[in-house]
Amino acid sequence: MSRRADQQVPDLVERARAGQARAVARLISLVETESPLLREAMAALAPHTGHAHVVGLTGAPGVGKSTTTNALIGSLRAAGRRVGVLAVDPSSPFSGGALLGDRIRMQDHAGDDGVYIRSMASRGHLGGLSWSTPQAIRVLDAAGCDVVLVETVGVGQSEVEVAGLADTTLVLLAPGMGDGIQAAKAGILEVGDVYVINKSDREGADRLRRELRDGLALGEAREAGWRPPIVKTTAQAGTGIDEVVAEVDRHAAYLRESGQLHVRRTARARAEVEAIAVAALRRHWDDVAGRDGLDELAATVASGEQDPYAAADRLLEDRA
């Protein structure tokens, strides 16, 4: 970092709060690169957080997540709301990667300073979604976004993770996705607050809706006071999108009134604090034992000389 480092963070935070996209970009880059300035930035941002409603979008590849995100941005902007979008790719170990859909979205909303869109890889040295994404959300929140959309690429673990990060989780499905959807369904019935059946002009949309409704009815409700609605959309044409926004707003109101918003946000903060503490310890283990020291320990486990629990004890004893 430059010699101006000690002035850099307050200046960045001020400019981000004034809505300057470049300052927001720079702050998120601090997250992505695990910058030494990150800590100071988070401290400066903290008092300005808590306003944004965080909406997670998840669903298998091909259901139209990018198109839906784009349509949601349009609907939210039409209502004058400021929108931040994080497109997170948990499977990519590379940072700064631009997703295909990203550039398409960028074009639609280029020049609109009420929208901030960013692609993020989530696989830094310090681990996945739980480490970097909440901090990027924090940046967008402090920068005055009313809604932050977090879109994950891929299925599997990411669904559960994104549900942990969001106030409201949208699960997207589409008819005619074949076996993949069947396999994915088991994992999605527990995580959605609002279900969206996209591409609903296609054959099979009503059947999918029925199956989904039956599946949801069979499972245990995630929360006693909220029955997840199912909305049919054709994001490409903009159909149903305002209804999705209305259901998200209804869920946000439910969360506030029931006290669940506080519960979810506390759980999210808890995971974030734990992830940061664990990352600090990992760094400490590298520093103290040295990468080689830890590898030597690991080699004794690989060879069967000692079991991993005994080695973990040694690691924990080593701490200052």
Add this chain to the structure above:
Amino acid sequence: MSRRADQQVPDLVERARAGQARAVARLISLVETESPLLREAMAALAPHTGHAHVVGLTGAPGVGKSTTTNALIGSLRAAGRRVGVLAVDPSSPFSGGALLGDRIRMQDHAGDDGVYIRSMASRGHLGGLSWSTPQAIRVLDAAGCDVVLVETVGVGQSEVEVAGLADTTLVLLAPGMGDGIQAAKAGILEVGDVYVINKSDREGADRLRRELRDGLALGEAREAGWRPPIVKTTAQAGTGIDEVVAEVDRHAAYLRESGQLHVRRTARARAEVEAIAVAALRRHWDDVAGRDGLDELAATVASGEQDPYAAADRLLEDRA
């Protein structure tokens, strides 16, 4: 646990080493349930580990992972090799869940005591693949399996994770999977040691092979001394399966001769030791601070009173 707990573990380990499936099942259940006996079990198993070659299978839903696994078991058994199979579902928070394909496989190899097949959820309290799967592999290894196949359900993060767990990673693709494959490809080009194009009797197999070969050529080689082969299979008919096994064996030989086997296993043990140490700390944080204490800390972060780094410091100071 019963009063016999102190005799239980040595007895279980002895019976598992003698090839008794029920003892193997019981030991893996200790892993899944995060049993207090697990530590003793791992210590008893450690000296008997290091023999099995661990093969990871990954690929999008619908490419035929279950069918391929089944065919691979057949080929390995025909050569007289003992096989362990772990079908891991990283997206499921439920344990003991039987996967659909599982029962099908079971039928094919029922009554063969040279095969042990187990479904595992990987989302216990202590986290994902990195915590439980290596320990389950350890059980199968100590029980005398020559090859352990680890099959993950879903795409995304799991691909990268399974590659971290395996000596040899098989990535499965199939023609005609649509956009999903395109999206998945970016994530898979870095993780495969052997690529399998299944359902290769379908249209588009040759094009997929060309695209894959081009993609692999563009990327950086994962290891200088190994160019990942692409094998075409039709697992349903058994076509190409012996060739996959031959490529896995060739890769195993390469790993041994190049010293990479030691490197990979050390990295795997390192991740395992870290995961166990982190889990121990999390438990400690729960015990010392109390769940409420940690939640109070988290609530101050959620409200913007303090930033997550300051809270993480408090957590780390709290440790005994």
